[in-house]
Amino acid sequence: MADEILKPTRRLIIVSNELSLPPHKVVKTDSGLLKASLTPDIRANAPDLKVSAYTDDPNTSAPHIERFWADEFQAQPEGKGIAGRSVKVDIEARPKDGEWIFGKGAPELAATTAYVAASGVKKIAEEYLHQPVRWGDGERLTLDSYKTKSNELNAYYSSTERKVSLGHATEAGSSWYGATPEFDPSNPVYNLAQVPEVVAHECGHAVFDAVKGYTALSLSTRSAEVRSVNEGLADGMAFLANLKHSDVIQRALVETGLDLSKPNALSDLADTVGAVFGTAGDNPDRALRSFLNTRVREPGKSYECHDGGEIVGGALYDFFLRFCQSYQARTGSGAYQSIAVAGEVTGALFLNALKFTPDDGSLGFEDYGRGLLLADLSMNQGRHLAQLKEVVLGRGLLTAEQIEATVAQFEAWRDGEVSIPRGSILDGQKALAERLLPTLREAYGLGDAQLEIHRCERDKRGFLRLVFQQPRANKAEEAALESLNKVYGEIDRDALLSQGTFTIVFDPLGQVAGVFNQIGSATNVAINGKRGDGSPSTYSDPSLYLSDDFEIGHKDNFNHLVG
Template sequence: MTVQQHQAMDQTVLVYEDDPGPPPGAVPVRHPVPQLETQPFPTAIAQPAPQPDSAGPGTAAFRYWVAADALSSASRMWGSLVPSGTQWVPSVGRVLTAHLDEGVDLNAFYTRTSLEFFHQTVAGVEVFSAQSPEVVRHELGHAVLDALRPQLFHAAMHEGDALHEAFGDISALLTALQMESLRVTVLTETQGNLELSSRVSRMAEQLGWAIRQLKPDRVDPDCLRNMSNTFFYRDPVGLPPLGPANTLTSGPHSFSRVFSGAFLKIVAGIFRQQATQDQAGLAKAAEIAGRLLVDAVVAAPVVAAYYAQVAGHMIAADQRRFGGVHGQSLRSAFVRHGILSLEAATSITAAEVARRGAGIAEATPGGSDDQGLTTVTIQGMAYGVKGPLTLSAPGEVRRFGIAGSAPAGGSLRPADPEQVATSYLEDLLRRGRVDVPEEHRSDTAVVDDNPSRLKTHEIVRSEATEGLTLVRRCFD
């Protein structure tokens, strides 16, 4: 151990544990000086580290240590769960760098080269997205899922985007549950029923407060998104692209709540199965749920009914790792949110998992971006784009012939890849999220040039084909 590391162990910094909450904000706590060089997910902050112990809320030094602590804790949490050999996608480089204040916005991004955070003054209060550990851990979650499943980055499918958003919120939840102090707080707050709304289920209270002042119907009444919810699965192909926060839409943040809601119930269910109903039991439950999720996203094929596949693979992972002891908690949560139909949930038997075992065991994290995706070429004219346009549609074969619930009961029939991809493009355009450069626009192009609207995607000339293609810039 170096002299600096010894010093760092003695020194502390003031940080927030989860989210500062609405103004005036929470009282910070003391943590040891965070280490960003954690393997296998090292991070960095694009500015010099200030002196530890140097400053409290309202200063740049304080924001630095809050973000550093959030990055370090989330990296360590995921690092303990992912298969060995997992690393950031190549474009990130060895270290994922965070830029804490890139200008005015109430948002944060993962761009595949870095994490970017912003600030905005709302009702006289300056709100920095990097000052919320929950927002920082959400963004880091995007980078971790990208490392595990890079195929989701450009895939034109609602459920891939939504799983990314759910994974981000789960990243914040599981990292918070690594802290004994928060586990004790949450057990008191929920009286041991983790399904209830709590400090860890309420995502990004401060950013939620800020957005609520400007666009009140965009966020939950008490935070940005609450994982304690009852949103029931619908095929996103049939949902509207936009709507108030109390409705389910195909928008990735809205639709993510179906999966993250089920995940909170899974943590709650596995906790009820623990020998001790205390903070140690809760730590164990969170770790098991995280492990099953990582196994599932590595093994689940990228298909149209993707939520059902990830759910089925969590049940299979539990069978393989733990002999299926958490099966009831998993099935019950996925059925209650409609992610699995009843017949789907009951069809994943031990024998069925054993029969499919080889394919699951062979799955490894990473791989090329287009692995398992199929190219769909559409006429761009109908979308205001000149010439043919290619989309990366989900093209893998479903494992376990399972699907989500149909509203009247039974299973939904998943849409075909072309339908999924075109519906996805149409929704992006209807939400104004695609940057279509001037030279690619048709005469009747519907273009949203509002500079304040984030463009998550762009139309570019394809390197592989002659025509144009849809690519992602970032997750927000």
């Protein structure tokens, strides 16, 4: 399959076939769409700037050489770091004798590893999502490092500042009981910028924030589930990044005798990092988290976000294993080829599932489970539906009844009367959204609710997402609060100042592929004592009080690596 160009279907681009095409092929489908993401870089020569960086756990590997174009990787003035088109690393580093080649243990590897890992995540996300990822300031994500004590070691993505901060433990700290934990400053994982999986995890939060910019709605009554999905996909991003490195794959295969259902370098997140949290000396090879876990969602139970994230991460690895095994059995391909294809299909499904979920703070486990099914039905015509059903059922994301209801709902959308004429693909997206709104009100019972166009996104395959927000009754008054913008940032602030969203997704032929009506879902979120509809808040409402002289608690705590 990987060496063939399969005949495109009449209606949709098949993701699994597309991802297995040779990179120099460009295929035109019946809908006229080009697989533009597979075209090669048009510059004549291969990138020749060589950069040393860790691509695997620094305790288990030596630095590898990565290659960049000169305009992708440039030294900042006075050795303050590295800057490129989509990533900026504010960690001190200078080239040695004009080159970025360093041996194991060199301090410059913190900056180069952070840069290589972050730029890799950006490329992966854009490859699978088939659209630009507007992270950081809209173009470039900043990563920095901060010094801390060993017992406070952590890393986090700030959706306020839209940047990644990576902890570097430089001294031992005291435990809760006054004891001094074990601390070895020569252990490279105490500098988390040197751990590519940690960097990829935090950059995964940045991708999530760019695709679903509503995490401020952690005030929602379902905030724990939003955070769990966020954490699970951030872990998943580290997994997908590992699949781009042959050294990690080789280590995983050697460790398991080709059986990836056993613990391995791919299933374990940050192999030796777990040992530096908690009791450092009990198991020096302890990973931070494992995708080979037995967590199953229990309806009604509230999960700490990293625990809940293991449900989503476990589902991702479950699907990867199923697809890898079935592909190898069906095609007779070797381990490396099967892993590569399985990784591409898994990444495309689990990232694009976000496009088929609500665009407000009520997104939860069930929504994400439905998103996985809808992504496959829309992009692959249900090619992987049987395996996905097993996974979402096995992890408790959906019940059997909910699975069948999702499939039936998808068919109902396809048979409905709402569609976009093919000629309208040339229209401006915002104009198209405005023209469609009266039809959507009637078809989906939106009534006379005030709706504002929030996002209009068309990816390279032709999938179009239109997101409308219902603004809060006192939006203008609340938006004027200086602290709201200071604490929540522009994207989160705009999402917070809504009572809910309505999202509709169209496929490349203009047929409905998803409808998510969350109008009114955040009405009970109160800001300064007022609900979204302007009524006074009640005791049970998720509430936020903002004033210029009141310090808000750090809202990024759920984007930390641990805890």
